[in-house]
Amino acid sequence: MSAGTKGRLLMGSLLALGTACNAAVDGGSVVEAAAEPAAAGVVDELPLRRGYYVRSETPCGQASRADVFSLVTRTGMNLDCTFKRIERAGATTYRVTEECSHGGAAWGREDQVETLTSTYEIPDGTSYTVTSEDGYQTSARHCEQSAMSPEYRDNDIGDLIR
Numbered sequence: 001m002s003a004g005t006k007g008r009l010l011m012g013s014l015l016a017l018g019t020a021c022n023a024a025v026d027g028g029s030v031v032e033a034a035a036e037p038a039a040a041g042v043v044d045e046l047p048l049r050r051g052y053y054v055r056s057e058t059p060c061g062q063a064s065r066a067d068v069f070s071l072v073t074r075t076g077m078n079l080d081c082t083f084k085r086i087e088r089a090g091a092t093t094y095r096v097t098e099e100c101s102h103g104g105a106a107w108g109r110e111d112q113v114e115t116l117t118s119t120y121e122i123p124d125g126t127s128y129t130v131t132s133e134d135g136y137q138t139s140a141r142h143c144e145q146s147a148m149s150p151e152y153r154d155n156d157i158g159d160l161i162r
Contacts, residue, residue: 028084031160041087042085042086045086047096047127048126052072056140061149082099094122119131
């Protein structure tokens with residue numbers, strides 16, 4: 001084997017090793033990890049796994065309606081709020097403007113729509129702390145639907161989280 005061939009093989013091996021070291025496993029699939037934190041600016045979605053989020057101190061299987069803080073979908077938080085703008089403000093900080101509808105239609109009256117802005121601190125893809133404009137703060141973590149209580153475990157949310 002020539003010195004040039006050995007050099008190309010070594011360089012290829014180093015590149016493959018570097019790629020493997022930068023990969024992370026997420027739900028059984030390999031995803032490339034960012035070499036550097038993304039720059040500040042507008043992004044398409046929050047880096048959160050879609051599905052149910054419960055208050056951090058509550059076991060998934062014991063979560064009641066009061067403990068299930070959100071359902072993260074591809075378009076927003078919960079079924080009545082839609083993300084309008086998501087701005088990355090720091091390495092793990094996001095400023096989110098969302099429009100929320102407060103269901104008047106179900107009671108025969110006009111929906112009330114309000115625009116809210118909150119700050120999300122997202123240390124990883126399965127937990128967050130949110131602070132609203134009025135200072136209210138809470139933390140939540142992702143729960144697999146199969147680990148939730150029956151009222152959540154049996155809901156078909158597949159179309160919402162794809």
